[in-house]
Amino acid sequence: xxxxxxxxxxxxxxxxxxxxxxxxxxxxxxxxxxxxxxxxxxxxxxxxxxxxxxxxxxxxxxxxxxxxxxxxxxxxxxxxxxxxxxxxxxxxxxxxxxxxxxxxxxxxxxxxxxxxxxxxxxxxxxxxxxxxxxxxxxxxxxxxxxxxxxxxxxxxxxxxxxxxxxxxxxxxxxxxxxxxxxxxxxxxxxxxxxxxxxxxxxxxxxxxxxxxxxxxxxxxxxxxxxxxxxxxxxxxxxxxxxxxxxxxxxxxxxxxxxxxxxxxxxxxxxxxxxxxxxxxxxxxxxxxxxxxxxxxxxxxxxxxxxxxxxxxxxxxxxxxxxxxxxxxxxxxxxxxxxxxxxxxxxxxxxxxxxxxxxxxxxxxxxxxxxxxxxxxxxxxxxxxxxxxxxxxxxxxxxxxxxxxxxxxxxxxxxxxxxxxxxxxxxxxx
Amino acid sequence: xxxxxxxxxxxxxxxxxxxxxxxxxxxxxxxxxxxxxxxxxxxxxxxxxxxxxxxxxxxxxxxxxxxxxxxxxxxxxxxxxxxxxxxxxxxxxxxxxxxxxxxxxxxxxxxxxxxxxxxxxxxxxxxxxxxxxxxxxxxxxxxxxxxxxxxxxxxxxxxxxxxxxxxxxxxxxxxxxxxxxxxxxxxxxxxxxxxxxxxxxxxxxxxxxxxxxxxxxxxxxxxxxxxxxxxxxxxxxxxxxxxxxxxxxxxxxxxxxxxxxxxxxxxxxxxxxxxxxxxxxxxxxxxxxxxxxxxxxxxxxxxxxxxxxxxxxxxxxxxxxxxxxxxxxxxxxxxxxxxxxxxxxxxxx
Numbered sequence: 109x110x111x112x113x114x115x116x117x118x119x120x121x122x123x124x125x126x127x128x129x130x131x132x133x134x135x136x137x138x139x140x141x142x143x144x145x146x147x148x149x150x151x152x153x154x155x156x157x158x159x160x161x162x163x164x165x166x167x168x169x170x171x172x173x174x175x176x177x178x179x180x181x182x183x184x185x186x187x188x189x190x191x192x193x194x195x196x197x198x199x200x201x202x203x204x205x206x207x208x209x210x211x212x213x214x215x216x217x218x219x220x221x222x223x224x225x226x227x228x229x230x231x232x233x234x235x236x237x238x239x240x241x242x243x244x245x246x247x248x249x250x251x252x253x254x255x256x257x258x259x260x261x262x263x264x265x266x267x268x269x270x271x272x273x274x275x276x277x278x279x280x281x282x283x284x285x286x287x288x289x290x291x292x293x294x295x296x297x298x299x300x301x302x303x304x305x306x307x308x309x310x311x312x313x314x315x316x317x318x319x320x321x322x323x324x325x326x327x328x329x330x331x332x333x334x335x336x337x338x339x340x341x342x343x344x345x346x347x348x349x350x351x352x353x354x355x356x357x358x359x360x361x362x363x364x365x366x367x368x369x370x371x372x373x374x375x376x377x378x379x380x381x382x383x384x385x386x387x388x389x390x391x392x393x394x395x396x397x398x399x400x401x402x403x404x405x406x407x408x409x410x411x412x413x414x415x416x417x418x419x420x421x422x423x424x425x426x427x428x429x430x431x432x433x434x435x436x437x438x439x440x441x442x443x444x445x446x447x448x449x450x451x452x453x454x455x456x457x458x459x460x461x462x463x464x465x466x467x468x469x470x471x472x473x474x475x476x477x478x479x480x481x482x483x484x485x486x487x488x489x490x491x492x493x494x495x496x497x498x499x500x501x502x503x504x505x506x507x508x509x510x511x512x513x514x515x516x517x518x519x520x521x522x523x524x525x526x527x528x529x530x531x532x533x534x535x536x537x
Numbered sequence: 538x539x540x541x542x543x544x545x546x547x548x549x550x551x552x553x554x555x556x557x558x559x560x561x562x563x564x565x566x567x568x569x570x571x572x573x574x575x576x577x578x579x580x581x582x583x584x585x586x587x588x589x590x591x592x593x594x595x596x597x598x599x600x601x602x603x604x605x606x607x608x609x610x611x612x613x614x615x616x617x618x619x620x621x622x623x624x625x626x627x628x629x630x631x632x633x634x635x636x637x638x639x640x641x642x643x644x645x646x647x648x649x650x651x652x653x654x655x656x657x658x659x660x661x662x663x664x665x666x667x668x669x670x671x672x673x674x675x676x677x678x679x680x681x682x683x684x685x686x687x688x689x690x691x692x693x694x695x696x697x698x699x700x701x702x703x704x705x706x707x708x709x710x711x712x713x714x715x716x717x718x719x720x721x722x723x724x725x726x727x728x729x730x731x732x733x734x735x736x737x738x739x740x741x742x743x744x745x746x747x748x749x750x751x752x753x754x755x756x757x758x759x760x761x762x763x764x765x766x767x768x769x770x771x772x773x774x775x776x777x778x779x780x781x782x783x784x785x786x787x788x789x790x791x792x793x794x795x796x797x798x799x800x801x802x803x804x805x806x807x808x809x810x811x812x813x814x815x816x817x818x819x820x821x822x823x824x825x826x827x828x829x830x831x832x833x834x835x836x837x838x839x840x841x842x843x844x845x846x847x848x849x850x851x852x853x854x855x856x857x858x859x860x861x862x863x864x865x866x867x868x869x870x871x872x873x874x875x876x877x878x879x880x881x882x883x884x885x886x
Contacts, residue, residue: 218628233871
C-alpha cells in the first residue's frame with residue numbers, strides 16, 4: 109500500500125474507496141455507453157440482417173459464378189493452360205468425361221447446362237444429353253466419343269465459353285445488364301440491337317421516376333401551402349383527405365385505377381361524354397377512343413397518386429415552421445404578394461421540397477407492381493425485370509446484376525443531389 | 538405517450554413477422570396455381586383426403602421456380618408437394634431441387650399414365666390445352682374458328698389477349714404464317730424462323746393485351762377488354778359454367794401440355810407427400826376432378842369414369858385433338874433464354 113502511495117502524485121483527486129476520480133468517471137461513462145448501445149443493438153442487428161446482409165449477398169451474386177468451377181472441376185483445371193486457338197486435346201476431353209459422370213450422379217449437370225446456355229443457345233439440352241450418353245462410355249478415346257455424340261464439342265466456341273465461365277468470378281452478368289458481352293478474344297462489344305434492352309429500361313425507369321416526382325411537386329406544393337396557412341380547424345379536415353389514401357394499401361389503389369381506366373370504364377366514359385375523346389380524335393391525337401389503361405399515362409397517373417403524400421408531407425411540415433410574420437414584413441416593406449412569396453417564402457421551403465422530391469424519386473425507382481398492373485408492355489420498370497429474371501428465367505446472377513445497376517444508379521444520383529443541394533439542408537419537418 | 542405507441546407498433550409488427558414464418562404444425566403443404574384449378578383439386582383431392590383423417594393445407598403460387606430453389610438451398614422446405622408445369626419439372630429435376638419419384642413407393646403403374654415416362658422427378662397430373670376463346674356476343678355470325686382467324690385483324694378487328702410469355706405464342710405465329718405444326722420447332726430454331734415469328738406477331742402487336750396470371754385471361758374477356766384471348770382451356774370452361782359467361786373455345790391448333798405433381802427435395806414430409814400424390818393420382822379421384830374443371834386426366838384408367846357430358850370439354854377428347862400439337866419443353870429449355878431476351882426487347886419497342 110505504501111508503495112502505491114509513493115508512486116501516485118499527491119494531487120490526484122480520489123473517490124472514497126481510493127481509486128482516482130478520473131478512472132471512476134470513465135467506468136461510469138462506459139457503463140452509460142454500453143447501456144445506450146444495448147438500446148440501439150436490436151435496430152442495428154435488424155439492419156444488418158435484413159438490409160446489409162442481403163445487399164452483400166446480391167453484390168456477391170452479381171459477380172460470383174461458381175457453377176462451372178464446382179461442377180466441372182477437372183475440366184476447369186485442364187482448360188486453365190489452354191490457348192483457345194484450337195479444340196483442346198484428349199486429356200481435356202477425359203477430364204470433361206469424368207466431370208460429367210460425377211455431375212450426372214449428383215444431379216448437378218442441369219446447372220452446368222443452364223449456365224452455358226446463357227452464352228450459347230441450345231447448349232443446355234446438348235450438355236444434358238451428352239452427359240447421359242457419356243455415362244455409358246467406359247473407356248476413351250474421349251475426344252472421338254464426344255464428337256460422335258454431338259459436333260458441338262468439336263467447336264472452339266463451346267470450349268471458349270467453358271473456359272471463360274470456369275472462373276468463380278465473372279463480369280458476364282454485369283456486362284449483360286449493360287447490353288455488353290465479351291468477344292472470343294477477350295474484348296467487349298455491344299449486344300446486337302434486337303437483344304439490347306437493359307440500358308433502355310434503366311433510362312425508362314429514371315425517366316418515369318423523374319416525371320412522377322415533378323408531377324407530385326407541381327400538384328403537392330400548392331396543397332401543402334394551403335394546408336400550412338389555413339386555420340387549424342379546416343386544415344385538419346383537409347389533411348384527412350391527404351392522409352386517407354396514404355393509409356390505403358398500394359395494391360388496392362392500383363387496382364382501383366385499373367378499374368377506373370379500363371376501356372369503357374368510368375374515365376373513358378367521362379371523356380367520351382364530355383366530347384374530349386371526340387376532340388382528341390378530330391385533332392388526330394388518338395386513333396379511336398384514347399387508350400387509358402395499359403399506358404404510360406396510366407403508370408404516371410397511378411404512381412403520382414401514390415407518391416403525392418410522400419412529396420407533400422415534408423414540404424408541409426417545413427412550411428408549418430415558417431412564421432407568417434416574414435411575409436407580412438416583406439409586404440410591409442413594399443413587396444407585391446408574388447414577389448414576397450418568391451423571394452421570402454419559397455426559398456425557406458426548399459429543404460422540404462428537396463426532401464420530398466428525393467423521397468419520391470428514390471421510391472419511384474423501385475416501383476414494380478403499379479407499372480405491371482396499369483402500364484403497358486413498354487412501361488415495365490427495372491424492378492419488374494428483376495422479378496421476372498428471378499422468378500421466370502430463374503437467372504439469379506442476372507437479377508443480382510440488375511439490382512447492382514439500380515443500387516449504383518441510386519447512389520450516383522444521391523451523390524449528385526448531395527453536391528447540388530447538400531443533404532444537410534434537407535429537412536423532413 | 539407517442540413513444541409508447543411507436544414501441545407498441547414495432548412490437549406488433551415483429552410479432553406478425555414471427556407468426557408468418559412459423560410453420561403450421563405437422564401439416565403437409567400442397568401448392569398449386571390458384572383460381573378454378575386449385576378449387577378443383579381441393580374438391581377432388583384435398584377435401585376427401587382430409588376427410589379420411591389427414592392434414593393437408595393448400596397454398597398458391599404463380600409458377601416461380603426461384604421460390605422452390607431458394608427453399609431447397611436454404612434447407613427450409615415449407616412446400617412439400619407442388620403442382621408444376623413441364624419446364625419447372627424438367628429444370629427443377631436437372632438442378633436437383635426435386636425428389637426423384639420412386640414409382641414403386643407410389644404403388645402406381647407408370648405405364649398407365651400418359652407421359653408417365655417423360656420426367657424423372659414428376660408424376661403426370663392433368664393434360665391441359667392452351668386454346669383461344671372469344672366472346673360470342675361480339676360475333677353473332679361468322680365467328681372465328683381457326684388460329685388463322687386469331688391473327689386476322691382485318692376480318693376480326695378488336696383486341697386480343699395473349700400470355701406474356703414466349704411459349705405457344707411463337708408456335709401459333711408460325712402456324713398462322715403457314716408452317717406445318719410438326720415443323721414448327723425446327724423452323725423456330727433457325728434465326729430466319731424466329732424473325733418470321735416476330736414478323737407475324739408484329740402484324741397484331743398493337744392489338745395485343747398481355748396477361749400474366751391464368752385467371753386474368755377470362756377476366757379480360759369478361760370485362761370486354763379483348764374480343765378474344767388465349768387461355769388455358771379449363772379457365773374458359775369455368776367462366777362459362779360457373780359464371781355463365783358467353784364464351785366459346787376454339788380448339789383449333791390447341792397446344793397440349795402437362796401439369797405435374799413434384800416433391801420438393803429434402804422435404805421432412807416425404808412419406809406423407811408420396812401418400813398424397815398416390816391418392817390424387819387414383820383413377821376415381823382423377824375422374825372426379827373433371828366434374829370441377831375441364832382438364833384431361835393423365836391416368837388412362839380414369840378416362841372411362843369421366844362423366845359423358847364432360848368428355849367433349851376435355852382437351853383430350855378425340856374431336857379436340859384433330860389439329861392439336863405438343864408443346865416442346867425441351868425446345869424451350871434450350872432457347873428460352875435467348876428468345877425471351879429478344880421478346881422483352883420487342884415488347885419494349
